[in-house]
Amino acid sequence: MHVRQLQEYLDDQRRSHYLEGSIGEYILPNSTLAGRESLLYADIITYEEGDPIWSEPSNHEPVFGFAGGNPRPWEVCCALRDFGAFTRAGLDVVSDVWSRLDFKDEVSATEADRLSHEMALALQTTGLITEQANEDQLGYLYRSWQLPMYRMDFKRIEVPLDELKDQRDANFWSEVGY
Numbered sequence: 001m002h003v004r005q006l007q008e009y010l011d012d013q014r015r016s017h018y019l020e021g022s023i024g025e026y027i028l029p030n031s032t033l034a035g036r037e038s039l040l041y042a043d044i045i046t047y048e049e050g051d052p053i054w055s056e057p058s059n060h061e062p063v064f065g066f067a068g069g070n071p072r073p074w075e076v077c078c079a080l081r082d083f084g085a086f087t088r089a090g091l092d093v094v095s096d097v098w099s100r101l102d103f104k105d106e107v108s109a110t111e112a113d114r115l116s117h118e119m120a121l122a123l124q125t126t127g128l129i130t131e132q133a134n135e136d137q138l139g140y141l142y143r144s145w146q147l148p149m150y151r152m153d154f155k156r157i158e159v160p161l162d163e164l165k166d167q168r169d170a171n172f173w174s175e176v177g178y
Helices: 003-013 031-038 072-082 088-098 109-125 135-143 161-176
Strands: 017-020 026-029 043-045 053-055
Touching (some): 026 161, 072 135, 088 109, 109 135
Antiparallel strands (some): 017 026
């Protein structure tokens, strides 16, 4: 995957609403955004056919550690810590290595893997890797540390209700054969 493909994926996930159901008969808010907002905000919600309802922050905390393990971002942070990347000298190494490439357009995950390797070697060369570091942590640095996404657009894409209704109607008529 390269950066442009990642942005296309993100664009699909940034839509404010989408169609759901076997033929797209339901208009729903973006579940990722709605879930995040439901943890933070109180609001009045009106569904397409119904009375307004009160929505308040839930106290459901996200479940981490599927199958007894730690979340990957946690493991990446531990690996960076144990490899000395959070020291002053380590931050300089990380900055030097990762600033060599501007992650945009056709730059791929292969380039990120190469830079992860160069960074690990530079941290080793400068003697920053601690005794707590282990070989398994290299896997987290290579496979779980995401591409730099500072050029990615994460803003919500507002989808007009009329556009969704038109698409829903088109889906219906396509399904019934007109």
